[in-house]
Amino acid sequence: MKIELGNKNCLYPMPTTLVGVNVDGKANFITIAHVGIMGMKIISVCLNKEHYSNAGIIENKTFSVNMPSIRMVKEIDYCGLVSGKNVNKAALFDVFYGKVKTAPMIESCPINMECMLVKKIDFTSHEIFIGEIVETYCDDDVVTNGKVDVSKVNPILFVMNDKGYWKLGKRFADAWNVGKDLVEDKS
Amino acid sequence: MKIELGNKNCLYPMPTTLVGVNVDGKANFITIAHVGIMGMKIISVCLNKEHYSNAGIIENKTFSVNMPSIRMVKEIDYCGLVSGKNVNKAALFDVFYGKVKTAPMIESCPINMECMLVKKIDFTSHEIFIGEIVETYCDDDVVTNGKVDVSKVNPILFVMNDKGYWKLGKRFADAWNVGKDLVEDKS
Numbered sequence: 001m002k003i004e005l006g007n008k009n010c011l012y013p014m015p016t017t018l019v020g021v022n023v024d025g026k027a028n029f030i031t032i033a034h035v036g037i038m039g040m041k042i043i044s045v046c047l048n049k050e051h052y053s054n055a056g057i058i059e060n061k062t063f064s065v066n067m068p069s070i071r072m073v074k075e076i077d078y079c080g081l082v083s084g085k086n087v088n089k090a091a092l093f094d095v096f097y098g099k100v101k102t103a104p105m106i107e108s109c110p111i112n113m114e115c116m117l118v119k120k121i122d123f124t125s126h127e128i129f130i131g132e133i134v135e136t137y138c139d140d141d142v143v144t145n146g147k148v149d150v151s152k153v154n155p156i157l158f159v160m161n162d163k164g165y166w167k168l169g170k171r172f173a174d175a176w177n178v179g180k181d182l183v184e185d186k187s
Numbered sequence: 188m189k190i191e192l193g194n195k196n197c198l199y200p201m202p203t204t205l206v207g208v209n210v211d212g213k214a215n216f217i218t219i220a221h222v223g224i225m226g227m228k229i230i231s232v233c234l235n236k237e238h239y240s241n242a243g244i245i246e247n248k249t250f251s252v253n254m255p256s257i258r259m260v261k262e263i264d265y266c267g268l269v270s271g272k273n274v275n276k277a278a279l280f281d282v283f284y285g286k287v288k289t290a291p292m293i294e295s296c297p298i299n300m301e302c303m304l305v306k307k308i309d310f311t312s313h314e315i316f317i318g319e320i321v322e323t324y325c326d327d328d329v330v331t332n333g334k335v336d337v338s339k340v341n342p343i344l345f346v347m348n349d350k351g352y353w354k355l356g357k358r359f360a361d362a363w364n365v366g367k368d369l370v371e372d373k374s
Contacts, residue, residue: 005323036223077366136192169354179264
């Protein structure tokens with residue numbers, strides 16, 4: 001039986017990220033799981049307008065999206081609890097820069113994507129920053145047979161409904177393949 | 188050691204959804220995992236411009252986002268392999284409508300969100316449809332203590348890099364809580 005929940009967002013889990021921004025020339029990181037994919041090379045991050053990082057993205061037109069592993073759960077939660085207005089969160093991490101000179105990245109995150117801002121969308125309380133990926137870096141130990149192995153990345157998945165961090169489970173099927181039986185049945 | 192991967196999108200896994208649209212007055216469903224969250228009640232779906240569904244979203248200004256369980260993996264893969272131009276994919280499912288009269292939803296998906304289109308973004312090859320959630324429906328058997336239990340939803344997570352469907356693992360920490368030790372350490 002179906003139950004009505006009101007206008008509740010249940011589009012979870014989402015990957016938890018650390019968004020890196022230079023603000024006044026200094027690296028800052030904010031934990032964001034309200035992210036999206038808008039094309040093969042285009043991703044979005046959703047920031048409340050009250051956050052310290054927004055001005056830095058607007059100023060530099062760059063940001064990074066870093067994918068932490070579950071071993072970093074305390075650090076990523078901390079980066080969502082405190083503001084760069086008051087605390088130097090970058091002190092927690094070894095920070096590096098890539099091709100885009102103003103998008104700080106975190107060495108200990110197995111995946112780092114540096115982005116150029118291509119569009120900003122304004123909602124009442126939030127700004128959506130849409131970035132085109134310029135370069136992606138990964139740790140050599142998360143690669144299997146030349147490809148990024150998401151089980152080695154071991155990302156932190158976020159669910160709003162229970163305010164929980166979840167692990168990734170097992171791979172169980174091949175996309176663009178497991179449904180081929182049905183194509184044949186119906187042709 | 189860091190390796191450069193080029194401008195590779197590694198923002199995975201993402202939840203796999205079936206997007207429901209009326210096209211020429213008939214229900215159609217398309218498998219989309221390139222989705223996003225843009226606010227507490229605002230979500231996005233990214234569709235290649237060549238898809239059959241886009242015209243229906245533009246015409247009706249409505250669509251639904253249905254979250255399938257892993258038991259539906261063959262059906263969701265099929266709905267990504269074939270086009271509504273050629274096949275009546277809605278015949279696979281029991282379809283229902285809610286408050287928004289033109290957003291078809293799938294009974295067998297444990298979560299259904301009906302959306303009003305609030306914005307469309309045009310990229311070269313893709314259109315991003317941004318919807319405000321009007322009403323969310325869930326199966327009564329995925330609720331634990333009055334809340335949607337994502338482990339009972341058992342969503343299908345998509346990873347592009349290995350073209351794989353993955354399961355959700357275990358909940359392992361509380362958000363806005365597990366990092367509090369660090370706040371205290373540093374205050």
